[in-house]
Amino acid sequence: MTQKKMKSVRGTLANREATPKAAMMKISNSNTTKGNQISDSKKFNLSRCQQKKKKKSIANTTRITIAKSSMFPDANNRRRRRIRNQFILAKGSIFSQQDLMWEILSRLPVRSLLRFKCVTKSWDITSDPYFQMKHQRHHANSTKFLVVHCNLNRDHNFYSTSSLSSPDDVQKLDDLPPKSHILFGSCHGLFLIGVGSSNNQVLLWNPSTRESILLPPPEFGILNSYFALGYDQTTNDYVVLTIHDDMTLTPVDPHCGILALKSASWRKVCIKTPTLFCPCRDSFGTCMVFIHGAFHWLPCGFLVVSLSISNQTLTEIPFPDQMCNRQPPNLGIKQCSLSVLEGMLCISSSWRRIDGEDTTFMLWAMKDYGVKESWIQLFKINFTGLDLGKSIYRFPDGDVLFDVYTSGEGGFCRSLRTSKGPIQLWFDWFHSFYEYSTIFDVTTFTESLISPKSLL
Incomplete structure (x- = not known):
């Protein structure tokens, strides 16, 4: 091939x-x-x-x-x-079933919780300190009004309500004797009250639970003494401060005492004040307020004195510069009072015109505590026939409720009003039954489960 x-x-x-x-x-x-x-x-x-x-x-x-x-x-x-x-x-x-139950119950009002005590023992948790703190935290912004009404016999009746205009939620608090009372101050829903015509007894009272205890009197007595209630976070204890006015016009060191409720005994405190303590500057009974861990009051002079609750340190807080200026020639003597609005220290001042019946009312608030430059003027209003005014509560729209003394044909009368004018109150019907009945005091508080008997 x-x-x-x-x-x-x-x-x-x-x-x-x-x-x-x-x-x-x-x-x-x-x-x-x-x-x-x-x-x-x-x-x-x-x-x-x-x-x-x-x-x-x-x-x-x-x-x-x-x-x-x-x-x-x-x-x-x-x-x-x-x-x-x-x-x-x-x-x-x-959460566990118990934690969930506590979380739900802590949001209920005190009135409902007290009813549950007779249902089952597992719901009787109102005396537990942790539950009390949880309940207090949830109701911190739930403001209620305490109204003290005085009749012809000078008997005082207490009422609790969430609204001053509606009678639906009004509760008469009849656990206190119908005697003359003075509200010295409050803290965490607890009130310090002077009882009797001469205020010879001081009670610590919880209007929510209707419980009260009688406090031991200070060494220098209760007559001509002024009291305030505060809470010391460092010791987890409630403290009562009293300052005795010896009714002299000389600048002497006042007699002061502090009662820590856990100790149940008074101790003297030496306070060196550069000016005279002058309780007549506040004609509404509450001469001292407690805020930011300190007691505050008005001495003579254009300043506020504060006393720390933990170390008894004295501090002076100056007035706003506009209030320290020389008195205008056409205005009379100024009246001042202290109050607390939305966590701010406030000063109310009233200037009475010499040539007429008009009164200039001013309300100042310290926005940043302790900073003099942070004073802001919330209101400046001219009233007719008004002599004194004190701020009580600030509404969500920014308006303020005032407790005022007004003069008229029948003399002086105590009433409530806002910057827009007098307000219609649910207890105005008292006047149709009792000709000489009147409001004796109005203040605000938050509900609390704290038992005064457990503190002393």
């Missing part, structure tokens, strides 16, 4: 061998393509499953979020979010 024929035969054999290989390559490529398609299809199906699961998860999360929102409608409120976080923990776990 020739060489050319040999090459032709070899080429033919090579082509025959290559044809199956090519076919196999095509089959392999086809299988690979199909495998890739199957793999892509599986991935696509898996992706669709994951998306469905994700949608279900999102739907479940949405349901949970909606459920949470239904439990806490104001989700944008920080306080609500904190409460929600207290309820819902990691991985969907929640």
Whole structure:
């Protein structure tokens, strides 16, 4: 066989061998393509499953979020979010049944909680200190009014209400004897009250639980003494401060005493005051207020004196510069009083015009405590027939409730009004039954479960 024929035969054999290989390559490529398609299809199906699961998860999360929102409608409120976080923990776990029950009960008013005491022992938790603190924190912004009404016999009746204009929530507090009373001050829903015509007794009273205790009298007596109640965070104890006025006009160091309720005994405190303590500057009975861990009162001069409750350090807080300026020639003697509004130390001042019956009333608030430059003037109002005024409460719209003395044909009368004028009160009907009945005092407080008997 020739060489050319040999090459032709070899080429033919090579082509025959290559044809199956090519076919196999095509089959392999086809299988690979199909495998890739199957793999892509599986991935696509898996992706669709994951998306469905994700949608279900999102739907479940949405349901949970909606459920949470239904439990806490104001989700944008920080306080609500904190409460929600207290309820819902990691991985969907929640508080124990007892913790959840305490959380719910701590939001109820004291009146309802006291009713639960006779239902079951497990609900009688009002004396637990932790529950009392939790309840007090939840009701810190729930302000109530305490109204003291005086009749012709000079008997005092106490009323508690959430609204001064509606009688729906009025409660008569008849646990105190119908005698003459003076409200010296309050702290955490507890009131310090002088009882009797000569105020020869001092009570610590909780109007929410209707409990009270008689405090031991100070060494120099109660007559011509002024009291205030505060809370010492360093010792977790309530403290009573008393300052005795010896009725002299000489600048002498006043007799002061402090009663820590845990010790149940008075101790003398030496206070070196550069000016005379002058309680006549405040004609509303409450001569001292407690705020920022210190007692405050008005001495003679354009300043406020504060006494720290923890270390008995005396500090002077100057008046606003506008109040320290020389008295205008057409205005008479100025009357001042202290109060607390929305956590701010406030000064009320009244200037009586000499040539008429108009009175200029000004209200100042210290926005940053202890900083003289932070005094701001909230109100400057001209009243007719008004002699004295004291701020009691600031409404959400910014208006302020004043306790004022007004002069008229029948003499002086005590009433309540805002910057817009007198307000209609639910207890005005008293005047239709008792000709000489009048308001003796009005103040604000927050409900508390603290028992005075557990403090002394």
